[in-house]
Amino acid sequence: MEARPVIEVEDLRKRYRLGVVGGATLSDDLSRFWARLRGLPDPLVPIGTEVDDQRVGEEFWALRGINFHVRQGETVGIIGRNGAGKSTLLKLLSRVTTPTGGVIRVKGRMASLLEVGTGFNPELTGRENIYLNGAILGMRRAEIDHKLEEIIAFSGIRHHIDTPTKRYSSGMKVRLGFAVAAHLEPEILVVDEVLAVGDAEFQKKCLGKMKDVAGSGRTILFVSHNMTAVQSLCQRAIWLHAGQVRMDGPADEVVRAYLGAHATDRADVSWEGQADAPGDEVVQLLYAAVHPAEGGHIIDRRTPFFVEVGFRTKEIPDGDLNIGIHVYNEQDVLAFASSWREADRTEGAIAAGDHVLRCEVPAPLLNEGMYRVTINVFRTARMRFQVEEALGFEVHPGEREGAWFGRKKGVFRPLLKWQLDPRDA
């Protein structure tokens, strides 16, 4: 017999009103109210407001009818790109805000680790804040008394436990916050990206704690960009896309599909012979590609690689042409931008014909992960055209360091020179 569902989400919808509430004044509201009373349309919505599939007037549907059940003891990963609705779903689950439509049913105590350490008062000591934070999360005093020792031990900051938290580093706050929340022993634990903070040692501890929780028959919802962690922690994953469930199934399958859809297989793209090839009256792109500098297909952290752009051009007598790339990681952070003319200022005519422009990205530089490349073409100091997300590639982890299976933080993972000297040398 299957375990009973502990979370039921049915046709969950959430609408945000863009700009309506924020700038309201009393007189705006009065006129709106008056219009509604008389059955007239809202006088304040601009005429001819653009309507596309997600924006209707001034509304934005963050969730557009989500359905899923989670059974007791399941560990479910929730994945999706920024803006797919993950954080809205979390906010609804943790009752910070209310849905526009649909219903969520929950059985058992649910605790969310939405931004651990929320509610620390900087003037109070670590110990006092444990009590305050625990109480905010719904713990009773006796419960906290009982677990205080364990919480302090887990946080690893016993030395500073009686220091006001305003003197803590952000890392220490996170440790303490996670320690409190992890010891809450909820039946359902909602974890959001805690792994993005703290050092590897502490992350390991957190994941270990989460596995304990999962092992003891409790339920975990794990929201993360860290696919490795999702695959290793969760049996099941739900992929949200544009406010809807795109896929729901075994974690490995869903993660593979998700990664596939996000640009791994676009290491090269060709526009040759296409009528709609990106370009203007002078320059036309023929192809673009990312490939390891020394051949092969796999790029790992230690592989230098080329970003290559093939283009056809008319003669440009003054050589006024620039092509640049923007490289984004999977969190939509611009990892770096670079352009040809930054490095090569030689002026001289560019002959008509086909050319290949190659940018070498050294290694080790980028951290492991998925990246997307946008290509920009400039002439006469203006951007002429742009190919958004023209390419996608993955930087594989390569050899692992230590037992840590997760991902190190940061956009970059360069190997830097370190040196130890005696002080008064």
Added chain:
Amino acid sequence: MHAARPSDLEEWDVIIRPDGPWWRLDLKELWHYRDLLVLLVKRDITAQYKQTLLGPLWHVVQPLTTTFTFALIFGKAAGLAPPGIPSVLFYMSGIVAWNFFAGVVTRTSKTFTGNTQLMSKVYFPRLVVPMSMTASTLVGYGIQLATLIVFMLIYVLRGMPWQPGPELAALPLLVLIMALLGLGTGILVSAMTTKYRDLGFLVGFGVQLLMYASPVIFPLSRLQNYPVLLRVFELNPMTPVIEATRVVFFGGALPWAGLAYATGAALVISLLGLVFFHRVERSFADIV
């Protein structure tokens, strides 16, 4: 098979839906969070005085200075204080009561705007916050009340006739009315400030103005020849409470009709406050 369908109502602990009731006061939930309330009160009190020299003495300094200023200007110079009671005691009793009400209003009116960070991240019954603020203001009131009693004893030792009457028993009722009035007004304002920030500025000013429509500065009996003004004063639910506070300490007849009006006003305002507060608490995270 499905002997007990899980969708049976009692099978779920929490059901989250868009259309909540327009009025809600979940006492059971509040009771569960009582430790949070206590901790918030402690946090309020300790955080307030860390890194101050005088600490809780500030509770005494402020009303004392005001009292002496009022006694000097309104009592001595303008001659507004009534005969029979030392004007220091007259003003102190009014100021202490008014401070409590004003303190509760101004502090609880910042419930949402002052806790944005916390409230947009974690769920807990929001009402715990203004309730804890009321309680921590009550602590300050206690200290001020003690100061008043000390001053009374000084006057009694110096020969002021005084005998505690049965009216003293009405004091808890007065505190309750003031707390409800302050809390109700405060949460009403706090609910509205999430949308109209201007109200935040108005509160301090408004509360100050309201004091001049209360018998803090002179007794209501002074207005006998000004019926219109008297009406205005009587509309202020704090008026009978302050008059009654003085009766409690200095004797006289308790204004029962006025107190009944104040109680009614406190209940109506609190109810109204709850309705608006509840509405805002559901949508608050989307507005900020």
